[in-house]
Amino acid sequence: MRKIAESTVRRLSLYLRFLEEFEAKGIATVSSGEVARRGGTTSAQVRKDLSLFGSFGKRGMGYSVPELTRAVRDILGLGRPYVVAVVGAGNVGSALARYSGFASRGFHVRWVYDQDPGKVGLSWDGLRVRDVENLESDLADHPPDIVVVATPEGAAQGVADRLVTLGVKAFLNFAPVQLAVPEDVMVKNVNMAIELETLSYALRHR
Amino acid sequence: MRKIAESTVRRLSLYLRFLEEFEAKGIATVSSGEVARRGGTTSAQVRKDLSLFGSFGKRGMGYSVPELTRAVRDILGLGRPYVVAVVGAGNVGSALARYSGFASRGFHVRWVYDQDPGKVGLSWDGLRVRDVENLESDLADHPPDIVVVATPEGAAQGVADRLVTLGVKAFLNFAPVQLAVPEDVMVKNVNMAIELETLSYALRHR
Numbered sequence: 077m078r079k080i081a082e083s084t085v086r087r088l089s090l091y092l093r094f095l096e097e098f099e100a101k102g103i104a105t106v107s108s109g110e111v112a113r114r115g116g117t118t119s120a121q122v123r124k125d126l127s128l129f130g131s132f133g134k135r136g137m138g139y140s141v142p143e144l145t146r147a148v149r150d151i152l153g154l155g156r157p158y159v160v161a162v163v164g165a166g167n168v169g170s171a172l173a174r175y176s177g178f179a180s181r182g183f184h185v186r187w188v189y190d191q192d193p194g195k196v197g198l199s200w201d202g203l204r205v206r207d208v209e210n211l212e213s214d215l216a217d218h219p220p221d222i223v224v225v226a227t228p229e230g231a232a233q234g235v236a237d238r239l240v241t242l243g244v245k246a247f248l249n250f251a252p253v254q255l256a257v258p259e260d261v262m263v264k265n266v267n268m269a270i271e272l273e274t275l276s277y278a279l280r281h282r
Numbered sequence: 283m284r285k286i287a288e289s290t291v292r293r294l295s296l297y298l299r300f301l302e303e304f305e306a307k308g309i310a311t312v313s314s315g316e317v318a319r320r321g322g323t324t325s326a327q328v329r330k331d332l333s334l335f336g337s338f339g340k341r342g343m344g345y346s347v348p349e350l351t352r353a354v355r356d357i358l359g360l361g362r363p364y365v366v367a368v369v370g371a372g373n374v375g376s377a378l379a380r381y382s383g384f385a386s387r388g389f390h391v392r393w394v395y396d397q398d399p400g401k402v403g404l405s406w407d408g409l410r411v412r413d414v415e416n417l418e419s420d421l422a423d424h425p426p427d428i429v430v431v432a433t434p435e436g437a438a439q440g441v442a443d444r445l446v447t448l449g450v451k452a453f454l455n456f457a458p459v460q461l462a463v464p465e466d467v468m469v470k471n472v473n474m475a476i477e478l479e480t481l482s483y484a485l486r487h488r
Contacts, residue, residue, distance in 0.1 A: 089479040152479045153486025167377035174373050246481045262484050264477050271470050272389050273295040273358045275452045278468050280359025
């Protein structure tokens with residue numbers, strides 16, 4: 077399969093949101109124009125994005141909502157569950173570990189770690205915070221599919237190194253630091269400071 | 283000033299992180315190559331990004347860390363404080379409202395709102411959760427610079443509409459919905475589902 081731009085993947089993820097809404101309302105078919113309007117894009121863009129992955133819908137008939145929903149879920153790799161570990165049980169880690177939206181999309185937080193003795197042992201919705209010392213003993217046999225790094229800046233790289241050694245291939249990183257990882261490991265950075273500063277930049281240069 | 287790509291602004295925000303680290307270590311000058319290495323980019327890219335905003339550094343001498351830090355902060359609009367309101371006091375809103383990294387960068391959360399009587403009146407680090415009914419009476423005279431929308435999906439657009447009417451021009455939106463706003467209002471979307479799905483997509487298509 078040819079290399080797909082991340083912007084395309086992000087749009088597909090958004091289309092899936094809309095398709096699930098349509099499905100929940102019992103709508104049987106949608107046109108590319110209806111998906112586009114919902115997402116602030118054009119019907120040509122929707123058709124182009126989908127055409128990268130196959131042939132969907134019939135000319136003039138629109139797309140079958142259940143079929144396209146299933147196809148986009150499959151394209152996005154959502155046809156299977158993912159085991160997620162969260163490292164760092166501060167405000168961000170805690171919010172993420174408890175966020176029900178994860179599980180409903182197949183991302184199951186099974187592990188939460190911290191190094192603070194005041195947090196280790198706490199139970200969040202049935203999930204017990206474990207000492208980060210246990211990373212290796214807990215995870216060596218079955219490394220999680222995705223690790224959310226929500227540690228302070230100074231701890232993030234060390235944690236990532238240990239998890240890479242255990243075989244983790246995907247990180248969602250909230251620590252304000254660029255993680256150095258091998259080429260076959262993916263890191264998605266979520267940095268609130270950057271999001272806020274794109275807003276302050278825009279307010280400054282209006 | 284010519285239109286600057288958002289990707290450039292995001293890199294400047296990242297450079298600022300590194301410059302602040304250098305400054306904290308007492309480093310007086312840096313080369314574009316040192317900034318680039320820290321951020322996983324090239325020195326040509328660093329020079330190009332900075333040159334969009336003026337002439338910094340002396341050929342062969344590198345950049346003065348304090349001067350460049352101040353200049354980038356100013357470019358990013360960080361030369362002034364911003365008043366922030368958070369609407370939605372669930373897990374995400376709570377983590378954001380308490381996140382100390384905001385205030386240290388000049389983003390001051392002054393208001394938190396919810397509609398749940400069980401949350402209204404709670405105090406978070408001295409900040410009291412107020413009833414969302416009070417939006418207009420609280421904010422009409424001095425609308426916040428930036429509003430973080432952390433409500434459930436169904437409530438987000440209604441809240442945004444009320445705040446736009448009050449004169450709010452910038453939103454950081456965590457609700458999984460595309461907010462419809464007038465053209466002079468900015469919305470930055472942070473959608474954890476999309477971040478996770480770019481990872482699941484990549485795991486699926488490795």
